[in-house]
Amino acid sequence: MHTHxxxxxxxxxxxxxxGLTACAPLFGxxxxxxxxxxxxxxxxxxxxLVGQDLELQGRVDEAFGAxxxxxxxxxxxxxxxxxxxxxxARRGRLEAAVEYAQQALALDPHATELRLFVGTLHRFRRDPxxxxxxxxxxAGDPLSEDAALLLYNIHLESGHLVEARSVAEWxxxxxxxxxxxVFALAQVHQRSGDAVAAEAVLREAxxxxxxxxxxxxxxxxxxxxxxxxxxxxxxxxxxxxRYPDHRQTLxxxxxxxxxxxxxxxxxxxxxxxxxxxxxxxxxxxxxYYDLRDSRYDSAxxxxxxxxxxxxxxxxxxxxxxxxxxxxxxxxxxxxxxxxIPPGHNRFVDARTQIAGILERSGRYxxxxxxxxxxxxxxSARPLDLYLASLQAKAGDFDGALAFLQxxxxxxxxxxxxxxxxxxxxxxxxxxxxxLVYMQQVLEHNPDHAGALxxxxxxxxxxxxxxxxxxxxxxxxxxxxxxxxxxxxxxGWIYYMRARPLIEGGDLSAGRAFLERSIxxxxxxxxxxxxxxxxxxxxxxxxxxxxxxxxxxxxxxxxLELQPRETxxxxxxxxxESLRRELEAE
Numbered sequence: 001m002h003t004h005x006x007x008x009x010x011x012x013x014x015x016x017x018x019g020l021t022a023c024a025p026l027f028g029x030x031x032x033x034x035x036x037x038x039x040x041x042x043x044x045x046x047x048x049l050v051g052q053d054l055e056l057q058g059r060v061d062e063a064f065g066a067x068x069x070x071x072x073x074x075x076x077x078x079x080x081x082x083x084x085x086x087x088x089a090r091r092g093r094l095e096a097a098v099e100y101a102q103q104a105l106a107l108d109p110h111a112t113e114l115r116l117f118v119g120t121l122h123r124f125r126r127d128p129x130x131x132x133x134x135x136x137x138x139a140g141d142p143l144s145e146d147a148a149l150l151l152y153n154i155h156l157e158s159g160h161l162v163e164a165r166s167v168a169e170w171x172x173x174x175x176x177x178x179x180x181x182v183f184a185l186a187q188v189h190q191r192s193g194d195a196v197a198a199e200a201v202l203r204e205a206x207x208x209x210x211x212x213x214x215x216x217x218x219x220x221x222x223x224x225x226x227x228x229x230x231x232x233x234x235x236x237x238x239x240x241x242r243y244p245d246h247r248q249t250l251x252x253x254x255x256x257x258x259x260x261x262x263x264x265x266x267x268x269x270x271x272x273x274x275x276x277x278x279x280x281x282x283x284x285x286x287x288y289y290d291l292r293d294s295r296y297d298s299a300x301x302x303x304x305x306x307x308x309x310x311x312x313x314x315x316x317x318x319x320x321x322x323x324x325x326x327x328x329x330x331x332x333x334x335x336x337x338x339x340i341p342p343g344h345n346r347f348v349d350a351r352t353q354i355a356g357i358l359e360r361s362g363r364y365x366x367x368x369x370x371x372x373x374x375x376x377x378x379s380a381r382p383l384d385l386y387l388a389s390l391q392a393k394a395g396d397f398d399g400a401l402a403f404l405q406x407x408x409x410x411x412x413x414x415x416x417x418x419x420x421x422x423x424x425x426x427x428x429x430x431x432x433x434x435l436v437y438m439q440q441v442l443e444h445n446p447d448h449a450g451a452l453x454x455x456x457x458x459x460x461x462x463x464x465x466x467x468x469x470x471x472x473x474x475x476x477x478x479x480x481x482x483x484x485x486x487x488x489x490x491g492w493i494y495y496m497r498a499r500p501l502i503e504g505g506d507l508s509a510g511r512a513f514l515e516r517s518i519x520x521x522x523x524x525x526x527x528x529x530x531x532x533x534x535x536x537x538x539x540x541x542x543x544x545x546x547x548x549x550x551x552x553x554x555x556x557x558x559l560e561l562q563p564r565e566t567x568x569x570x571x572x573x574x575x576e577s578l579r580r581e582l583e584a585e
Contacts, residue, residue, distance in 0.1 A: 044070035044080070051083065060090050078108040082117065089121065097121055105134065112143055116150060123154045128163070142167065145175055152184050156191065164188045172201075179205070183218060195226050213239065213246070220252065229260050247277055254285070263289070280306045284316060291319060294529055296327045314339075318346040321353060326529045328561065330357045348374045348383070355390070360562055364394035381407075385420045392424050400424060415445045422454065427566075431458055449486065452476035457489040460496045469493050484527030488534045491520030495541050502544060517541045532563040536571050543578070552578050 039046060051066035064087035071080040081104035088097035101118045108114060115134045122131035131154045135147040142148035148171045155164035165188045171181035182205045189198035202219045206212060216239040223231040236253040240246065250269050257266040267289060273282035283302045290299035303320040306313055317339050324333035334357055337350040351374035358367035368390045375383050384407060392400035401424060408417045422437030435458060441451035456472035459465045473489045480486055494517035501510030521538040528534060539554030555575040563571050 038069060044073040044077070047073070048080070048083075055087075060087055063087055064091060076107060078104040078111065078114070081107065082114060085117070085121070089124075094121065094125055098125065112147070115143060116146055119147065119150050119154070123150065123157075126158065128154045128158045128160060142170060145171065145178070145181075148174070149180065149184070152188075156188065161188055161192050165192070177208070179212070179214060182215070186218065186222070190222060190225065195222060198222055213243070213249075217249075217252070224256070229256050232256050233260065245276075247273065247279065251279070251281065254282070258285075280309050284313075287316070287319065291323060294326075294526075296323050299323045300327070314341070314344045314346055318350055318353075321350060325353060325357060328530075330361065330562075333357060342377055348378045348380075352383070352386070355386070359390060359393065360564065362565070364390055368394055381416060385416060388420060388424065389427075392427060397424070397428055413444050415441045415448055415451070418444070419448065419450055419454075422451070426454070426458070431462075434458070447475070447479050449476040449479040449483065452479075453483075453486045453489050456493065460489065460493045463496055463500075466493060466497050470497075482527055484524045484529075484531070484534070487520055487527055488524035488531070488537060491517045491524055491541070492537050494520060495537065495544070498541075499544060511545070514541060514545050518545070530557070530561050532558040532561040532571075533567055535561060536563070536568055539574070548578060548582055552582060 047066045047070035051063045051070065054060075054063035054066060064084065067080055067083045067087060071077065071084060074080060081100050085097045085100035085104065088094075088100060098118070098121050101114070101121055105111070105114055105118055119131045119135040122128070122134070128151075131151060135143055135151050137143050142151055148167050152164050152167040152171065155161075155167065165185070168181065168185035168188050171178065172185050175181045182201060186198040186201040189195070189201060199219055199222055202215050202222070205215050209215075216235055220232045220235040220239075223229075223235065233253065233256050236249050236256065239249050240253070243249065250273055254266040254269040254273070257263070257269070267286065270279075270282040270286050273279035274286060284306050287299045287302035287306070290296070290302060300320060300323045303316050303323065306316050307320065311317075317336060321333045321337035321340075324330075324336060334354050337354050340347050340350040351370045355367040355370040355374075358364070358370065368387070371383060371387050371390060375387065384403075388400040388403045391403065401421075404417055404421050404424060408414065408421065411417060418437050418441045422434040422441065424434075425431075425437065426434035435455060438451040438455050441448050442455075445451075452472045453476040456469040456476070459469040459472075470490070470493050473486060473493060476486045477483070477490065494513045498510045498513035498517060501507075501513065504510075518538065518541050521534060521541055524534045525531065525538065535554050535558035539551045539558065542548075542551035542554060552575065555571065555578065558568070558571055559575060
């Protein structure tokens with residue numbers, strides 16, 4: 001066979017094609033002994049068929065052995081050397097792959113596909129100089145458009161921007177109508193820091209074909225990479241002037257407008273995409289806006305629509321569960337959140353949300369089980385701290401205390417462990433010990449918003465040191481200005497300052513504090529999306545203001561939000577008493 005090199009190569013190639021069309025493997029997966037395949041007297045075509053069959057089965061090492069036997073019988077076959085190079089690369093033996101490929105190229109130096117293969121091997125080896133040798137012709141130009149694109153990427157990846165630009169310019173000259181060539185040249189200009197030149201290349205392409213959508217989007221992407229959202233938006237508007245209904249452009253314009261803070265126009269575009277195109281991505285983004293702005297019914301409707309189209313959108317599943325929770329539809333929230341599988345990155349968040357729902361319902365053991373399941377998938381300090389809190393609420397105060405003390409032993413200055421120890425003692429009815437730990441937190445972190453708020457609120461509840469309490473809570477709000485619960489603390493401090501003034505007859509000063517109290521408590525309710533304690537505080541403030549009907553509305557709202565009986569033991573009694581009083585009037 002080897003006396004006629006060209007005929008040998010073509011004959012083996014024909015055998016290769018025959019092997020690829022085989023209907024069933026020659027050898028079953030159990031027949032792995034190389035001796036079953038090794039037939040010294042058989043022609044090389046037999047070994048090629050064996051190699052192909054094994055290759056199709058994924059048995060790369062054995063396939064390599066078969067091709068090697070064929071090569072030993074026909075050492076002058078470029079095809080067999082190419083197969084040995086391929087198998088070597090697949091086995092992770094890159095240097096051997098290059099050696100076999102170079103031998104194949106020596107036998108068939110004009111095979112362009114083979115040169116591309118060798119160039120690709122050099123790309124993996126990060127050897128642009130060697131790639132240049134095989135991918136360029138005698139005059140130094142790339143062998144073909146494919147060779148040029150490969151060379152371009154090799155030099156770009158290696159940071160050789162001058163060489164990459166030279167190849168890209170050759171591509172544009174050789175293939176002036178090729179968008180790939182245009183984009184390559186624009187990219188290398190951009191990578192060189194010359195965005196103006198990059199846009200000029202793209203604009204020149206538009207002059208040849210003003211309707212080329214991809215070029216517009218490439219120019220927009222160029223401005224986006226330069227953090228020039230205004231220019232990006234103008235490109236989309238320019239394109240939409242020609243194609244007013246182009247869906248992708250409308251979607252990208254909405255995204256750019258949103259990032260520029262032009263949310264109202266972004267929403268109008270998304271609503272149009274949703275209405276005219278049934279665009280689920282638009283529905284998803286509108287759902288985010290609805291959730292952010294507490295339009296829970298609309299958010300739920302949109303998220304459900306997205307999930308009907310693709311139930312595997314587990315991020316949306318999670319958000320739908322959050323919406324249901326904020327709507328007070330707790331059992332629906334739990335059912336939705338339970339659909340998130342363990343492998344998803346929202347699994348732990350979902351289990352924590354479920355635990356929060358169960359905790360607020362007093363189902364502490366069930367909540368504890370959810371946190372334990374979450375901890376099996378992710379070990380994190382917040383989960384440890386939440387676990388201790390639930391442990392105590394489930395009746396195991398000593399176990400929770402021991403758990404936190406062990407954490408403190410590992411990190412004696414950890415403010416979060418100290419803070420949670422304080423909360424633990426507070427919930428156990430030991431406020432003085434709780435305050436000791438909170439003061440320790442502030443020693444390590446004077447700006448710890450949680451500890452500042454805890455101390456301030458505790459003093460307000462006790463009616464003590466109200467000036468200091470107000471200063472502490474205001475400091476906490478400087479750290480977390482949009483925290484609804486800290487805002488509630490400030491409103492409650494104003495209430496506690498108003499009450500003795502009004503009861504003492506200083507109505508003007510008392511009402512001034514009371515008005516500030518109501519403003520802060522209303523804002524707290526908005527920030528939290530509704531909380532039973534905040535609603536009760538608001539009811540108390542309205543009652544002190546002698547606005548009984550609003551007070552009753554707030555108390556009833558608190559009852560609808562599943563009040564925490566340990567924190568709100570008087571709520572039901574106050575509500576019934578005020579209701580009877582109003583009915584009697």
